[in-house]
Amino acid sequence: MAGTIQVDIVSAEGEIYSGQAQMVYLPAAEGEIGVAPRHAPLLALLKAGEVRVQLPEGGAELSFYVGGGALEVQPTRVTVLADTAARAHDLDEAAALAARQRAEEALAAKVDRIELAEAQAELMRAAAQLKLIQKLRKHRG
DSSP: OOOOOEEEEETTTEEEEEEEEEEEEEETTTTTEOTTOOOOEEEEEEEEEEEEEEEETOOEEEEEEEEEEEEEEETTTTEESSSSEOOOOOOHHHHHHHHHHHHHHHSSSSSOOHHHHHHHHHHHHHHHHHHHHHHHHHHHH
């Protein structure tokens, strides 16, 4: 299909999305990037955040949460290998709030550097999920 790029989003749990897109926006470690058809090859690390897939021909925009991972871009394909991933509307706000609370408690405790790094990463993932949940709530209401 001219003017589109194949998008595959997968995690350890399985395939989250596979289909054509007009444009894809991703949370790269260096900042958000946009990928269009015929993009130059690229490898990048992803941070926790939202992946937006703009469907072809004025279609809707799909939203996904990734908890970090890797991105491979080829001129006709975008592959997201996520640590964790979910469709945005499947996110559980209560679970994200509980994860944020656990991470904040771990950060407040005097823990070693490995536990500290794990708590910081958990806090970042929870914050990204809550930000996406709030964004979706704002668009619905």
